Amino acid sequence: MGRIALAGFAVAAADLASLLAGWEAGHPVFKPLLMPLLVAYALTRGAPRLLVAALLFGWGGDLALLFDAEAAFLVGMGSFAVGHVCYLVLFGRRAAHPLLGGAYALALVGTVALLWGDLPADLRVPVAGYSLLLTAMAFRSSALGPRAGLGGALFLLSDTLIATGVADWPQLPRPDFWIMATYLAAQYLLATGVMASGNRAYGRGAALPGEHSER
Template identity: 40%
Template structure:
């Protein structure tokens, strides 16, 4: 028998109230603006708290969505990636955590409709960006970054193919965030990079979390 929590259709007011911890933790992050060059457990917690809040949101607002557990796990892995990226030597571990989170997001988007016509332009865009980035990457990161970008490209393909505000905007904003991050880290400083990266990143995760309450509650195996 379905629980009361999973049988109710979420209301707009309920969704907004459940997003309040996410909004407040985002405000806290930007108000504190802890120095990025002084890694600490406190800065890791402050950075990860908004995404952890979204994981909690996906639990209390899933309303029977079969994709909710996978979205939630993706959010938790993203929070782990946030923690890893606080420390410079944690970059590869953070990227791996996000890569697995993206695989889970792809699973929740499903593989139908395929819309294979979207693959060439998405692949061309990601391939061109990687070709531009490659000369600036440390040799040890060339293959991991290529793998990560391939997975992120699949997220964009599936997000555009399935449609819906949460999937489409989540995928595109995640791409924008990661693009600015890599340009700033490996090519040349980007003005206000951290603010742009974190704003688009938190927005992307919020849109992805909202897929659990989108109309129809698409299954990971949805046709």
């Protein structure tokens, strides 16, 4: 395992440990380092530009959500939304199973319907729109294989946990730990799933959608 990967796992472990221990000073220090380290790791493995962009927009969302304000929440949600668009373009036209699409559609409608009345009125439409985009990304990720598909599902779970907090629903103990654990696993699985899929489909070092080939 390379040094960048080791550094990434170490920082992720430190961030999760600080959340689990309730050490509030740790999260603002470790969280901003996580996506840049994943980007650096991805670049060493020839990641396509759209994957790098998706991770960087995720980083923007991470930074915004460090601030406890509604405006920061909206900025963070917007940054993540752009990242999901990058993922969707990157996934291309590969086919995902239609039955899985039906399950995701039911989950989307059910979750938004349950949360709607408990969300702040000015956040209902933005959250619903973001949820539609996120669910589409999660569904389409499954077309790249189980690894990326699991990453998409965990991203949906992580953001659903955030939404239940915004709606002031009862939370698990240490909710920030579970949100970050599922989010970090999601981004790692999506990134590595995209790169593995590109290597299988095009040959190692070849271009994915959104990346031109040098050959």
